[in-house]
Amino acid sequence: MNAPIAINAGQAVAQATLPAVLVLESDGRIELASPSACALWQATLKELVGDSFPNLFTFDLTSKAPDWTETQWEVLLAAGAQQLLHLRLQPKEAAAFPVDVRLEPAAMDPVRYLAVITRAHPPSPTSDESPGSLFNTLAERSGLGFFDLNFVKNEIFYSPAWKRMLGHSDATLPNTYDTWLGLIHPDDSAAAPDKITSRGATAGGRPFSVEYRMKHARGNYVWVHGVGVQSHGPNGALQRVVGVHIDITDRKEFEDAPYRSEERLQLLGERGRMAMFDLDFVSGQAWLSPAAKGLLGYADQELADEADSFLQILPPEETAGGLAGYFLHPEPGQTVFYLPLRLRHRNGSDLWVYAGMVRLISRKQELQRVLGFVSPMPKAATEHRTGLSADQLGVLLGELREGVLLVDSERRVLYVNPTAERLLGRPAAEVIGQSATEIFRLVNRQTGEPGESPVDRALTRGDGFPLNNEFCLDLGADQARVPIAFSCRPVLENEKPAGAVVVFRNPDEMTLSRDELIRANRFESLGQLAGGIAHDFNHLLTTILGGVSLAKDNHDYSYLDRSEAACLKARELSKQLLSFAKGGSSVRKVHKLGDLLAEARNISVAGSAVKVELNAPSDLGTVCADGAQILQVFQNLIINSLQAMPTGQGNIWITASNVALADGEVSSLAAANYVRVEVRDNGSGIKPEHLEKIFDPFFTTKKNGTGLGLATVVSLVRHHGGQVAIDTEVGVGTVFHIYLPRAEQEAEVTARRAPSLPDATSTGRVLFMDDDEDIRYLTSTMLQSLGYKYDLVSNGDDAVKLYKRYLNIGRPYDIVIMDLTIVGGKGGEQAFRELHDLHPEVRAIIASGYDNDDMARQFLDMGFCGYLNKPYRVGDLGRVIKAVLGR
Numbered sequence: 001m002n003a004p005i006a007i008n009a010g011q012a013v014a015q016a017t018l019p020a021v022l023v024l025e026s027d028g029r030i031e032l033a034s035p036s037a038c039a040l041w042q043a044t045l046k047e048l049v050g051d052s053f054p055n056l057f058t059f060d061l062t063s064k065a066p067d068w069t070e071t072q073w074e075v076l077l078a079a080g081a082q083q084l085l086h087l088r089l090q091p092k093e094a095a096a097f098p099v100d101v102r103l104e105p106a107a108m109d110p111v112r113y114l115a116v117i118t119r120a121h122p123p124s125p126t127s128d129e130s131p132g133s134l135f136n137t138l139a140e141r142s143g144l145g146f147f148d149l150n151f152v153k154n155e156i157f158y159s160p161a162w163k164r165m166l167g168h169s170d171a172t173l174p175n176t177y178d179t180w181l182g183l184i185h186p187d188d189s190a191a192a193p194d195k196i197t198s199r200g201a202t203a204g205g206r207p208f209s210v211e212y213r214m215k216h217a218r219g220n221y222v223w224v225h226g227v228g229v230q231s232h233g234p235n236g237a238l239q240r241v242v243g244v245h246i247d248i249t250d251r252k253e254f255e256d257a258p259y260r261s262e263e264r265l266q267l268l269g270e271r272g273r274m275a276m277f278d279l280d281f282v283s284g285q286a287w288l289s290p291a292a293k294g295l296l297g298y299a300d301q302e303l304a305d306e307a308d309s310f311l312q313i314l315p316p317e318e319t320a321g322g323l324a325g326y327f328l329h330p331e332p333g334q335t336v337f338y339l340p341l342r343l344r345h346r347n348g349s350d351l352w353v354y355a356g357m358v359r360l361i362s363r364k365q366e367l368q369r370v371l372g373f374v375s376p377m378p379k380a381a382t383e384h385r386t387g388l389s390a391d392q393l394g395v396l397l398g399e400l401r402e403g404v405l406l407v408d409s410e411r412r413v414l415y416v417n418p419t420a421e422r423l424l425g426r427p428a429a430e431v432i433g434q435s436a437t438e439i440f441r442l443v444n445r446q447t448g449e450p451g452e453s454p455v456d457r458a459l460t461r462g463d464g465f466p467l468n469n470e471f472c473l474d475l476g477a478d479q480a481r482v483p484i485a486f487s488c489r490p491v492l493e494n495e496k497p498a499g500a501v502v503v504f505r506n507p508d509e510m511t512l513s514r515d516e517l518i519r520a521n522r523f524e525s526l527g528q529l530a531g532g533i534a535h536d537f538n539h540l541l542t543t544i545l546g547g548v549s550l551a552k553d554n555h556d557y558s559y560l561d562r563s564e565a566a567c568l569k570a571r572e573l574s575k576q577l578l579s580f581a582k583g584g585s586s587v588r589k590v591h592k593l594g595d596l597l598a599e600a601r602n603i604s605v606a607g608s609a610v611k612v613e614l615n616a617p618s619d620l621g622t623v624c625a626d627g628a629q630i631l632q633v634f635q636n637l638i639i640n641s642l643q644a645m646p647t648g649q650g651n652i653w654i655t656a657s658n659v660a661l662a663d664g665e666v667s668s669l670a671a672a673n674y675v676r677v678e679v680r681d682n683g684s685g686i687k688p689e690h691l692e693k694i695f696d697p698f699f700t701t702k703k704n705g706t707g708l709g710l711a712t713v714v715s716l717v718r719h720h721g722g723q724v725a726i727d728t729e730v731g732v733g734t735v736f737h738i739y740l741p742r743a744e745q746e747a748e749v750t751a752r753r754a755p756s757l758p759d760a761t762s763t764g765r766v767l768f769m770d771d772d773e774d775i776r777y778l779t780s781t782m783l784q785s786l787g788y789k790y791d792l793v794s795n796g797d798d799a800v801k802l803y804k805r806y807l808n809i810g811r812p813y814d815i816v817i818m819d820l821t822i823v824g825g826k827g828g829e830q831a832f833r834e835l836h837d838l839h840p841e842v843r844a845i846i847a848s849g850y851d852n853d854d855m856a857r858q859f860l861d862m863g864f865c866g867y868l869n870k871p872y873r874v875g876d877l878g879r880v881i882k883a884v885l886g887r
């Protein structure tokens with residue numbers, strides 16, 4: 001549309017109805033156009049939408065700079081804010097002619113502009129049927145989705161954008177008045193612009209601005225803001241309604257949320273039994289629910305809903321700084337917090353309650369509002385309070401899901417919860433007031449030696465005792481010892497220990513679902529593997545950097561082949577690590593078990609001095625499995641063997657073979673063909689007393705272990721229809737035997753052709769998007785060497801804009817290559833969806849550093865034509881482009 005087409009269509013232009021109205025996005029792209037605008041430019045609505053506003057006019061000054069259109073828009077926008085613009089409009093098939101353009105803001109979120117175009121010397125209107133007056137009035141309003149209800153001509157029009165707002169396509173929603181009536185919410189029909197009238201209505205146009213609900217294609221109702229003009233005939237009858245709709249559902253929900261919250265709060269406090277309060281420091285209003293007043297001994301009318309009532313129920317010595325200071329001081333920096341409070345009962349006694357609060361603080365750090373609830377504490381928690389403050393008791397109450405002991409500075413037990421009573425085997429009455437060092441005695445699980453008292457350590461040294469599972473509770477000679485996992489920390493007052501909190505639990509009672517177990521173990525394993533992976537990556541980077549520096553400084557290119565090989569090895573290592581971190585896809589397929597074993601070995605022994613030998617014959621059977629989960633099985637076994645080496649040195653042997661088992665040969669396995677894998681080490685072995693528990697979740701003999709590794713192995717192997725067996729000898733080593741059902745078919749292998757450079761006849765235009773400047777530069781050099789023309793962009797918005805520009809002139813790009821993730825911008829996936837909507841024949845390639853077969857399949861199923869793994873070479877890039885161009 002930048003240059004006129006030399007076809008004599010001046011009469012069509014002259015007959016175009018004026019004024020014309022355009023709705024523009026913040027960057028000047030056209031979002032909507034009135035029918036008169038389409039006639040004026042001799043274009044369809046589809047041709048106008050998406051084009052840039054400056055492209056519709058001719059200018060004396062032009063440039064081929066890529067950002068020239070954006071610059072023109074900025075100049076027009078700045079000038080239009082001050083005055084009427086005098087421009088030359090360029091129709092599609094006629095000579096340019098002068099027009100006046102008025103640019104006005106139409107909406108702020110998102111930003112929109114209205115452009116109203118009239119001839120510089122417009123002719124006088126000749127017919128009342130022209131919609132010019134209606135659109136001229138509409139130009140004063142916000143506009144997104146147009147609708148036109150013409151009751152005189154019985155013509156109804158809904159723009160495509162209007163239909164999309166309600167989840168419909170242009171073809172699925174007919175342009176009838178029945179459509180309108182079927183979409184309006186029954187309760188809002190009287191508020192709709194085709195119904196609202198005013199007494200004594202006279203002929204002429206009357207603006208409206210109303211909010212109502214319309215039915216979405218999904219079946220729910222959305223809130224819309226209707227803005228437009230009603231046209232009345234000589235007798236005051238409604239003849240026409242023209243306007244736009246704006247979806248305001250999010251705003252309505254935001255506005256209604258506080259009211260719904262307030263209603264629920266009032267219902268809970270007034271009709272229910274919740275003791276609640278609300279103190280608004282901005283408005284000065286205060287509220288105590290009837291249940292809260294009753295808890296303090298007052299009838300509802302005896303305690304007024306005002307700020308002074310809070311001063312009446314709080315201890316005077318704690319409110320000397322005022323109510324704001326009282327509620328601002330505890331738990332600094334926390335919006336939501338829980339703590340005990342001491343309140344004053346009507347009879348003068350202290351009432352200890354547990355309070356949960358939401359605190360709203362302004363940017364100036366001024367307290368604006370406090371809302372919360374209170375509940376009375378158990379008597380046991382408030383008795384024997386020697387040496388304890390409210391903050392200390394809050395520490396206790398935050399851990400009530402486990403067994404809890406609260407101890408004062410004299411080592412006396414102040415409080416035990418029901419779980420602690422059960423684990424200690426004694427009721428609270430027998431424990432409270434006793435010495436904590438006698439009640440909570442520890443013995444080492446392995447040696448039976450008495451352990452250090454965590455309470456003594458907390459009170460004498462002020463040190464916390466981190467989570468530990470090496471000990472059992474010694475409950476006396478006549479009772480069995482209870483294994484526990486516990487932590488202990490001091491409670492400080494004036495920077496001195498004033499008590500201690502002990503939290504403990506029997507690990508045998510801790511359970512996880514299979515998925516939780518696998519996920520928790522994967523995180524643990526990643527932490528263990530991280531150091532080794534970093535070690536190997538640094539070795540590979542040394543090779544890469546060394547080869548590059550020799551080529552750069554000494555012009556010695558002999559080592560570049562080794563640098564390239566190190567890059568490929570690093571890419572494979574990152575692929576293995578990402579595959580393990582991502583976990584299973586819940587989709588099983590046939591795998592070569594030997595490949596999974598090699599992958600598990602490579603990533604597990606990274607950075608280790610232990611030698612791992614793998615013996616997997618070429619005819620080893622395949623397995624139908626979730627590859628990532630089987631990878632996790634053998635990584636856990638190798639890591640377990642590595643940790644069994646007392647000196648960090650030793651050997652691990654992995655041997656795989658095909659076996660045919662008879663019934664009963666291996667417990668719980670039916671007679672069939674299996675693949676057996678032995679993971680053998682010459683480590684310390686497993687003690688007989690631990691052998692029966694090693695597969696239990698949370699059982700471990702390692703000081704910093706979690707006891708999840710072998711439990712995950714058993715869970716995953718059995719989930720795949722296999723079994724685990726073990727042979728071990730203390731001081732000699734351990735052998736794990738893994739049996740997995742053998743698959744009947746061959747492995748599902750996706751053949752990867754060797755990279756090859758395209759021939760010299762390669763042609764085509766490529767649009768490449770990546771937010772990394774170095775990658776854009778290198779890829780542009782590759783594309784140039786391959787013989788392709790190209791354009792480069794840094795984000796999805798620019799990619800869509802550039803593609804649309806060339807699509808509008810009939811020259812779309814042959815290939816679009818887009819990075820998956822753009823920091824702070826629109827990535828490849830979102831940009832592709834927009835491009836596909838514009839041009840369903842778009843051929844796009846996704847480029848990603850996530851080298852994962854499942855992810856590649858996901859994007860190919862989405863409609864991408866190719867998947868380019870980072871890092872890539874010239875040959876990799878050329879191969880994927882040629883493959884897509886040849887489709």
